[in-house]
Amino acid sequence: MKEKYIRHLDEDERSILLDGGTEALFTGKYNDFYLSGVYVCKSCDSPLFYSKSKFKSGCGWPSFDDVIDGAIIKKRDLSFGRIRTEVICGTCEGHLGHVFEGENYTEKNTRYCVNSLSLKFISKEK
Numbered sequence: 001m002k003e004k005y006i007r008h009l010d011e012d013e014r015s016i017l018l019d020g021g022t023e024a025l026f027t028g029k030y031n032d033f034y035l036s037g038v039y040v041c042k043s044c045d046s047p048l049f050y051s052k053s054k055f056k057s058g059c060g061w062p063s064f065d066d067v068i069d070g071a072i073i074k075k076r077d078l079s080f081g082r083i084r085t086e087v088i089c090g091t092c093e094g095h096l097g098h099v100f101e102g103e104n105y106t107e108k109n110t111r112y113c114v115n116s117l118s119l120k121f122i123s124k125e126k
């Protein structure tokens with residue numbers, strides 16, 4: 001993760017964005033949250049996901065089936081003996097979560113599984 005963004009984060013946010021951790025399922029503040037707006041990166045404020053891409057997956061973390069063009073970088077993650085695709089912020093390179101395909105949750109058949117602690121919600125109605 002890029003150095004200049006780290007200092008703004010608290011301890012919990014660092015454990016996710018910097019160290020690639022995962023918040024406990026069903027605990028994140030955006031897990032069951034469906035207002036209209038945009039989700040930006042917690043550390044660098046880059047827009048990442050629109051609320052229209054958010055869907056109820058029941059997996060315990062905020063789930064999106066699409067991402068704002070060019071906002072994220074995908075990386076292969078071989079931890080825990082599994083092959084997964086990690087998603088990180090394209091600007092600050094903070095850890096966001098993982099992306100899964102082929103689960104048939106939505107027409108796009110993609111689930112970005114993201115930690116609430118990696119996100120900040122900005123409401124459309126200001």
Ligand SMILES: [Zn+2]
Nearest residue numbers: 041044089092
């Ligand atoms: Zn970022």
